[in-house]
Amino acid sequence: MNTGIAASLALPDVSAALGHERTDAATFGSPSALLDVRQMGEVDRLTIAAGTSGIVLMENAGASVACAIIDRFLPCSVTVLCGPGNNGGDGFVAARHLVDAGWTVRLALLGSRGALKGEAHHHAERWSGPVEPLTPAALIGAELIVDALFGAGLSRALDGAAAETLAAASQRGLLIVAIDMPSGVMGDTGEALGAVAAHLTVTFFRKKPGHLLQPGRSLCSEVVVADIGTPPSVLATIAPATFENGPALWLAQLPRPTEGGNKYTRGHALISGGYPMTGAARMAARAAARAGAGLTTIAVPEIALPIYAAALTSIMVSPIAVPEQFAQLLNDVRVSAFLLGPGAGVGEATRGRALAMLSTGRATVLDADALTCFQDDPLALDHAIAGPCVLTPHDGEFARLFDTDGDKLSRTRAAARRCGAVVVLKGTDTVVAAPDGRAIINANAPPTLATAGAGDVLSGIVLGLLAQGMAPFPAAAAAVWLHGAAASAFGHGLLAEDLPDLLPRVFQRLRHTLDAEGNALCKQWS
Structure with a gap:
């Protein structure tokens, strides 16, 4: 059996999302659905409105990143690079779970802990280790880097300390795991504005177009889609019209x-x-x-x-x-x-x-x-x-x-x-x-x-x-x-x-x- 074909066919059964009927809830719930940055924001809002707090979603997201790392890599020295928003909050959670699993973790933050807001502030307060300023010096001794700087939340070119530190990590050949998207890759388009390649990208609920469109696809490398407790039923409200191609979409036709x-x-x-x-x-x-x-x-x-x-x-x-x-x-x-x-x-x-x-x-x-x-x-x-x-x-x-x-x-x-x-x-x-x-x-x-x-x-x-x-x-x-x-x-x-x-x-x-x-x-x- 050809393993390449077999892996491509490992898809769950969904409705024929490419047919003429576009109002079937199962179609919108397809694991192949792709959501842009705005739609993902709406998914989070609907999930929170349905009773799952943003704090729980962030906890689940960061924990899933740590699990993906533990599943794929041997224990090593990790530096988590955290940004000033929710992507950074995910990084704080991931760092905590890696420490709990016995890994050696340093954490560097772009900005100050006091400037973090909402869920990111909550989870930053739960981090008991030191917080270093984000500079290439934070990479000393690291073997694996977690890019929790911006994810898909950036709409401009990566610059300053963030760009300098990620570039240094790439030049040193360090393993890089990106949360959501490699920082500098646009989630809607795959355009790269100062991004460096990750070895693994962990995203949540559904992929974004930028995970598949070049050069984003190459920069993301392996993409893991983690379940963080978002109910698939929210997609009936979103009504996605973009999908990742695969047999489950058209096989019945x-x-x-x-x-x-x-x-x-x-x-x-x-x-x-x-x-x-x-x-x-x-x-x-x-x-x-x-x-x-x-x-x-x-x-x-x-x-x-x-x-x-x-x-x-x-x-x-x-x-x-x-x-x-x-x-x-x-x-x-x-x-x-x-x-x-x-x-x-x-x-x-x-x-x-x-x-x-x-x-x-x-x-x-x-x-x-x-x-x-x-x-x-x-x-x-x-x-x-x-x-x-x-x-x-x-x-x-x-x-x-x-x-x-x-x-x-x-x-x-x-x-x-x-x-x-x-x-x-x-x-x-x-x-x-x-x-x-x-x-x-x-x-x-x-x-x-x-x-x-x-x-x-x-x-x-x-x-x-x-x-x-x-x-x-x-x-x-x-x-x-x-x-x-x-x-x-x-x-x-x-x-x-x-x-x-x-x-x-x-x-x-x-x-x-x-x-x-x-x-x-x-x-x-x-």
Whole structure:
């Protein structure tokens, strides 16, 4: 069994948060929900209003940090760096629990103990050890540092003694454990303003977008989400619309073969293949077929027929000599989804085919050159989208069509809202956004996916799922996760052309995924 895939599948059963119903309380209670800094503040307020005091929440938070440290590291000398707010209060609690467990602990505070307020003041008073000023001198003799300076509570660049001390800790190679977020990483965006990398980040109740968006994700390293007594029911009031991607979100909607079906009931995917760049469309076609499409056809220029036909067996190749032949393929009602872009070339012919596909109102995936064709008139693409549609740009293609101001999550949401399509902004932290504001952030993509043609395979997986009738948003989310899981299954030396044939292994694992109660989450699919 591949441990990488198995670990990725260790998810509890939740409602299909990516489906059309958004009012189900279980959806909002999903462990995959991501909360921004404002929403987390509201969660704390609702929890306190429901009867759990802020003092108890801080006690539980600091204790969970100490437990995470004790579980992962051998006893050593620790310096806890505390800030002037609640993150610092968590640090005081963590320090106390580590001392109780027999660890050697020093505590350094930014500011004075007397200036602390509320719960932080309460827990600072319970600390019986000395409190040093926050300077690099506090690191002398330390082997592990607890960053309890600001967490996600900072909205500016880290500076002064805090920046100097954390930089010194990083330069000395000390282990760093961050409470909530590494100080200097923005919780909503993952932007790093003076932050240094932690070896472990302990956050509470739910992750924030900044735990998954780069560079925050890399700076957080391992992220532990601790239960500090916040009732999941508070999420029904928050109604989160952002989730960490994973099978529990879309597995129930994943297409499956049915008794009595045939190749057409399983979906007919049509790809417009290019010339002389033929490899991209061929990889996309294999991916669509491996994703489950019952029939996959590539429409190719007549001159390219020998190349495509020699390289493909189960994929049908249809030569196109005149535009009318392409129109006939589009009019075939048995074709359930289209893909244009991989190897298509940038020009009026590709633009015309994109508009023709979109005009059918059937599910369409546009990638690569099919997006660049609209760089001089992006609104023409927006106006042409009349049915289910998924756009899969990388950063460069995105910049040609959409506003690049703001963080990745906000930009992708705004693009989807503007054009009326699901937008997949690719990268190590791929974001998928729907026009209604729902979004997922994907975190299972290994570095080996940074290889030529990987994006073509992704668009093919999306196509294969759409062809089988899966809705655009969950189809895109599922495709992105499957893409990452397939790459993880292979490891180093991955080529994009390896990916389609790795998909059956991932599907096999999905069929045996269990929910938290030990029941087959997808028994109806197996």
